[in-house]
Amino acid sequence: MSTAEMDVEDPKRAAVLATAVAVFGRYGFQKTSMEAVAKAAGISRPGLYLMFPNKEQLYRATMQGVMERAQHAMEACLADQSTSFDERVVAGLDALMGSYIDTQMARDLNDLLENSEPQLGSMFHDYQVRAQAALRAHIDAAAPAGLLDEGRTADDVMDLLFSAALTWKSTSTSRDEFRDRLRRALRLLHR
Numbered sequence: 001m002s003t004a005e006m007d008v009e010d011p012k013r014a015a016v017l018a019t020a021v022a023v024f025g026r027y028g029f030q031k032t033s034m035e036a037v038a039k040a041a042g043i044s045r046p047g048l049y050l051m052f053p054n055k056e057q058l059y060r061a062t063m064q065g066v067m068e069r070a071q072h073a074m075e076a077c078l079a080d081q082s083t084s085f086d087e088r089v090v091a092g093l094d095a096l097m098g099s100y101i102d103t104q105m106a107r108d109l110n111d112l113l114e115n116s117e118p119q120l121g122s123m124f125h126d127y128q129v130r131a132q133a134a135l136r137a138h139i140d141a142a143a144p145a146g147l148l149d150e151g152r153t154a155d156d157v158m159d160l161l162f163s164a165a166l167t168w169k170s171t172s173t174s175r176d177e178f179r180d181r182l183r184r185a186l187r188l189l190h191r
Contacts (some may be wrong), residue, residue, distance in 0.1 A: 005013075012043075012051075012160070014052055015041060015045055016037070016041045016043065016048065016051060016052075017061060017062050017065050018098050019040045019041040020036060020041070020058055020059075020061075020062040021035050021062055021065075021109065022040065023036055023037050023040050024059060024062060024063075024109070024112060025108045025109040025112060026108065028108075028112060029055075029059055029112065029116065032055065032059075033055070034048055034052075034054075034055055036047065037058065057121055059116075059119050059120075060119065060120060060123070063112075063113060063116065063119075063123065063124075064123065065122055066109070066113070066126040067113075067124070069122070069130075070095060070097075070099070071096070071127065071130060071131060071134070073092070073095035073096070073133065074092040074095045074096040074131060074135075075092075075094070075134055077091035077092040077094075077095050078091075078092040078134065078135070078138040084142050085142050085143065085147075086183065086187075087185060088138070088142070088152075089135070089138070089139070089161065090182045090183055090186070092134075092135065092138070092177065093135070093161065093162075093165045093182055094178065094179050094182070096131055096165075097165055097166070097169040097178070098169070098175045098178050098179065099175075100169055101169060101172055101173075101174065101175050101178055102174060103174055110169070110170075112186045126182070131162075132158055132159075132162055135158045135161070136155055136158040136161060137153050137154075137157055139154040140154035140155050143157070144190070146190065147189060147190060151153050157189060159191075161182065161185060164181070164182075164185055165178075165182060168181045168182070175188070181185060
């Protein structure tokens with residue numbers, strides 16, 4: 001069962017995980033204590049330990065929820081047939097990565113995710129692989145005429161856009177700038 005499915009079944013758990021995102025985002029994994037999360041969530045420390053036996057499991061559940069929500073949001077944008085192919089791709093990558101741009105907490109959370117291999121193992125890498133597969137499948141199925149040919153596959157376009165988006169996530173000063181860069185890249189690919 002995914003974290004999102006568990007959260008629907010247990011609103012108290014969902015509230016604790018939402019609070020944990022903010023606490024981990026602010027203090028990082030090492031400096032966050034179970035006491036700090038419990039206090040911020042308005043529950044007792046023993047109550048938190050009943051939900052999560054240790055900080056590592058709380059952190060994994062928190063980050064899994066963050067990644068799953070972003071993945072689902074990206075997939076919903078890619079499936080939205082009311083917009084153009086380019087706008088679906090821009091919206092999808094924005095849903096996946098754009099939320100890590102605008103605020104200091106978002107940037108801190110991004111740093112936390114990208115530097116959490118000791119705590120998360122392959123979870124972050126696996127999340128990126130799933131996101132790349134979803135984007136590749138969308139490009140392969142919905143690319144407008146002329147975007148793909150013998151020399152440019154869906155994998156090529158996905159790799160270029162995903163790699164660029166990762167860079168632009170770190171160098172854009174706003175989500176608007178991030179989305180504009182994605183739109184310009186897509187326009188260049190159409191030529």
